[in-house]
Amino acid sequence: MADVNVTSDMVRRARATSTPNFRVETFSIALFASAISVLRSGFVFGLTSNLYHLPIVAGLYNEPQYRDDGFIQSLRYFASGVWLMLSGVERYVDDVPLLFFVLFFLSRLVSFVGLLCCASLLGVTERRDKIVFSLVVCFTAFLDGYSYAGSGGLFINYFTHSEMANGVALLAIYFAARGRYTTAVIAVGIIFFINAFFAVWLVPPLVLIGIRHLSQRKVTIGQISLRVLIGLVPCVPLGLVVLNGFLANPEFGHPFDLAGFLRQYFPGHVLIDSTSLADIVGLSAVTLIGALALFWPGRPASDLQAAYLGAILVYLIGIAVPFVTASPLILNLHLLRSGTVIHLLAALAIAALATNWLRRDKDAAFLPACLVILFLSFDGWTGLASVLAVLIFALRATVPGPAPSRQRTIGYLVLAMTVLVAYPLAIRSSLNFNRICNEAVAEWTDVGKWARSTPLTAVFLTPRRPELDGRAEVSIADMALDRGGVFEFVSHRRVWVDFKRGGSAMLTPSYYPTWRSRLTDVEGLNSLAERMAYASRNGIGYVIDICQSPEAQSGAVYRTKRLCVYSTDATEPTVRKDASVRGLPPDGRLRSSS
Known part of the structure; x- marks a missing residue:
């Protein structure tokens, strides 16, 4: 009887997600959550991979002093549609840092829209639930920075194109789960335009969703094929732009010992045998948390379960590929970096489970939910191990019905400590x-x-x-x-x-x-x-x-x-301390920047 009630409740919630009010409310909450998340992660202009992006924005490869500069000239062939569009934009935009911040915020906003849409498949449809879910995601430590054992960008503190694809990937999964295959394919085309190899990672999850629908007789092969073909039509021009970027490179496809180079440079995206045991354990813990949350007894989440298995399959293929081939074209798919999809779906699943447990009709699971929310904000193994311990205990001990008042009191104290202590400390650490x-x-x-x-x-x-x-x-x-x-x-x-x-x-x-x-x-x-x-x-x-x-x-x-x-020129003046140099007063000390 309980399963029937859960199913009917999910049907009611699914219908609610189709209303215009739901879309406006979801966007508004995503906007609020993005602001909190940006406060949590912070933003810095010009970090790390921006070393590649900023010369493109400035169009340095067109300037005469860089004619023979191998690094700068190579950036002509950085075949992401984002940077192809932004090439040389510095000539037209006075404030490039502001442009990067706007794109950074929009990227985070799309991520929260995707997370909230997918969360609706797990019963998170009411306003209160969406707000709670979003706050939990904002402070989920394993979304902060980079994925374990793959170093894919999640909620990082600077703008890059790859992180723009995170939210669009979640939307592609959501559309596929809702049977909107045409829209899902268009989303994949947009991802291909942003980051080609990210689009490749999504193929197995979406295929498994389609197989799931076929097995449930929700759709026929003919219907899927037609909708996919229709979706491919607007994707063609987006794909051609990126493919032209690849093919314009005179060195595209040239033989290169990419695996050997990566061992000298950065093997983290590709080679599992160069990955630390700590990272492998971390990813395993995140994957297990996601699996427990998605496959929790009584949760009708079959489409997201299929997508999750597809994401794990991509990663497993990524482990095996370097042992089978040395092809630069295949290794450049950065399959270990696809762990970002595992992280995103695991965070989605555990945040939705905790949110569902916090409902008043889930009193027996209230304390475990509060503990999960607290421990999700803990960084590293401590947080991951604590969340797993609570889930395993809840799996064995939680039964339907009201919980003793003492447990509810402890739960409220845990929530208060989370909101008043753990979250502010996380923000302060990031700000510093x-x-x-x-x-x-x-x-x-x-x-x-x-x-x-x-x-x-x-x-x-x-x-x-x-x-x-x-x-x-x-x-x-x-x-x-x-x-x-x-x-x-x-x-x-x-x-x-x-x-x-x-x-x-x-x-x-x-x-x-x-x-x-x-x-x-x-x-x-x-x-x-x-x-x-x-x-x-x-x-x-x-x-x-x-x-x-x-x-x-x-x-x-x-x-x-x-x-x-x-x-190195002996004719240069030995010291320059004139106050006319911006930011450098006569005493030679740098004033604090505003």
Whole structure:
């Protein structure tokens, strides 16, 4: 009888999701949740992968000083529709950081729209439930940053194109689950335009949903085929834009030992045998949490179950592929990175389960729900293990009916601690880290603005990554100074080499020998004197380094709070402390950025 009631309740809720009021309400709640989520994650302009994106936005590959720069020229072939559209947009947009923030917020908004739509398939349809669900998702720790054992972007603190696809992927799953195959295929086409390999990851989950519907006789093969073909029509121009981007690359398909390169560079997206055991355990725990939540007894979630199994299948294929083939084309699908879909569906499932348990007619599960919500905000193994423990205990111990008043009291205390302590602490931690990153970006921006006064052909040697500079301890602030992706964008001056640039070898393998040779040389330099001598030998006009001592700073031609710029030209002035330099008062200290 209970199962009948649950099914009828789900039918009623499914009908409610078709009303215009539901769509407006869902969008409004998603907007609110996105604002909270952005507050939780923060936003920083110019971090990490923006090193690849900002030169595209500035159109640096069209400037004469970059004619022979292998890294910058490789970015012509960055075949994401997002960056093809944004190529050279700096000429028309005065405030690129604001543009990135707007795109960042819209990306997060689409993610919450997708999460709320999928949550409606799990019974989260009432306004109160959608608000609770959204807040739980905002503070789910395993959505913060990157996926385990694959390093796919989730709720990160800077804008990239790949994270734009997260929400659209959830919408594709939702449309397929509702039998709207045409719309689902169009969503996949949009994802292909954003990030081609993400679209490939979605094929097995959507196919398994279709097989599920066929087995339930909800649809015929002919109906699915027709709707898919109709959906493919508007996808063709989107696909052609991206395919043209790939085929325009003269080095597309050239033989390249991609697996060998990745072991030197970053194997995390592709090679399971280079993944840490801690990451593998973390992903296993997330996957188990999602499985328990989706396959919980009495939950009519068959379509999402099929999608979840499809996401796991993609990841398992990704584990096996490097042992079967060395084809760069296949390895470049970054199948381990598809763990992002597992994370998203697991978070969706556990947040929806906890939300359902919080309903007044679920009093017996109220305390487990409160504990799950609290533990989901804990980072790392502690949180994952605690959530699993509560789920396993609830699976064995929770029975229908009212819970003792003592359990409800404890539950409310846990909720109060979550909202008043755990959530504010998570926000404060994020704000502190992002403040440090923003200060570092501000310093690099100031150096870049100063560098605009140097000759157009000037070349800069940037600092080694702080974690490799031989010091016993490295502060978070110094680590943040590794985030120099804005320098070239601001300065329009060439950078000799850095580790992150090696990723462009996947676009143009011909850049690999240059990158490897220069990086090997630079990483062997152990002092400023050695770096200056190396720069002079190679025609590098300026060296940027961490300001190490007052003696070293005295030779700087420009400095910020932690960065010093040195000239290899003996005719350059030895110190520049004039107050006319933005952000640098006469005492040589950097003012705090607004």
